[in-house]
Amino acid sequence: MKTLSKLTTALLAAGALCGGVYAASNGLDAKAETRPLFNDKRPIITPQSLPGGAYDPNGDFSNDPNPKIEHLFLPWEDVDLSTLSTADDYARKRGRSLLITIEPWSWASNWRVTPTDLLDGILAGRYDSNMTAICSAAAKLNAPVTIRWAQEMDEKNGQFTWAYWKAEDYVKAYRHAVTVCRKSLPTAKYMWSPMGKDGLEAYYPGDSFVDVVGLSVFGYQPFDQHKLGRDSTFVEATKPGYDRVKRFKKPIVIAELGYQGDEAYVHAWAEDANKPHSEFPDLKxxxxxxxxxxxxxxxxxxxxxxxxxxPPLLN
Incomplete structure (x- = not known):
């Protein structure tokens, strides 16, 4: 579970990490139930690379000078906001900005409400205090902040409550949440972050509510082989979503990147992920x-x- 307490533990533990070298793994685990004991598959960064970042609850990027963005995930219920200051201090010492994903629910699944009740509650202002609490806490931070609210709304796999809403209802809810947050946090940038699926355009909340567009891109070799009969590349996986959002003429960030496969697959993705590609001129x-x-x-x-x-990399 993406918990702030888990992040805080990782941040506090990061100071104890020491140098180490880990060999790349061989072999493909089709169901991802086991992992090779040692592996380092961080994106390969060169002087020409695009800025990188990480959601890093295990602290693998703690001593890595390359990431420029520290990604946090928060539910807007049952969250301890006092630990945001720890994350801010951690990011600031490393010269990183903060990307804060706010998920409009509880991470305790038995506390969640129905999609209709959540939507009605947001539009009626019953969750304004939740959004205000997070944004007020973020306003006290020193690192630059980007707020990413209710991500991947176009992904219909049943994972997120807000993905069950009609597009026009999502737009209303997103605008409401950003309007509330801006009262406490006017200096933040606001990220609208679809998965990249066909039809995402209907969820776009408008230029005045979006400073940057996020995308999620994942490369999973067993899925590629199952669906395509071959491996996919980073460019191939990124292009459909990128082409759908470039029309909005906003800076584009891959807010979530992941890849898993055999050594050759991982290396290809790690080599390409932060490389500038002519196909993606607006990817920042x-x-x-x-x-x-x-x-x-x-x-x-x-x-x-x-x-x-x-186990976690001692970098």
Whole structure:
């Protein structure tokens, strides 16, 4: 689970990490239930690379000078906001900005309400205090902040409550949440972040509510082989979503990147992910999702493990 307490533990533990070298793994685990003991599959960064970042609850990027963005995930219920200051201090010492994804629910699944009740509550202002609490806390931070609210609304796999809403209702809710947050946090940038699916255009809330567009891009070799009969590339996986959002003429960031496969597959993705590509002139940064997938993928393909190292890399 993407918990702030888990992040805080990782941040506090990061100071104890020491140098180490880990060999790349061989072999493909089709269901991602086991991992090679040692592996380092962080994106390959060169002087020409796009800025990188990471959601990094395991601290694998703690001593890595390359990431420029620290990604946090928060539910807007049952969250301890006092630990945001720890994350801010951690990011600031490393010269990183903060990308804060706010998920409009509780991470305790038995506390969640129906899609209709959540939507009605947002539009009626019953969750304004939740949004205000997070944005007021973020306003006290020193690192630059980008707010990403209710991501991947166009992904219809049943993972997110807000993905059940009609597009026009999502737009109303997004606008309401951003309007509330701006009262406390006018200096932040606001990221609208679809998965990249066909039809995402209907969910666009308008230029005045979007400073940057996010995308999610994942490469999972068992899925590629199952669906395509071959491996996919980073460019191939990114292009459909990128082409759908470039019409909005906003800076584009891959807010969640992950890949898993055999050594050749991982190396190809790691080499390409932060490389400038002529196909993506508006792509400004790539942020790695350094954790295991929360939900299993379809067709019995298991839970992909995007982590760059297990056990955590001592970098």
């Amino acid at each position: 940064a790539v942020v790695y999702f350094n954790d295991r997938e929360v939900y299993p993928w379809p067709d019995g393909l298991g839970r992909p493990d995007w982590r760059v190292a297990t």
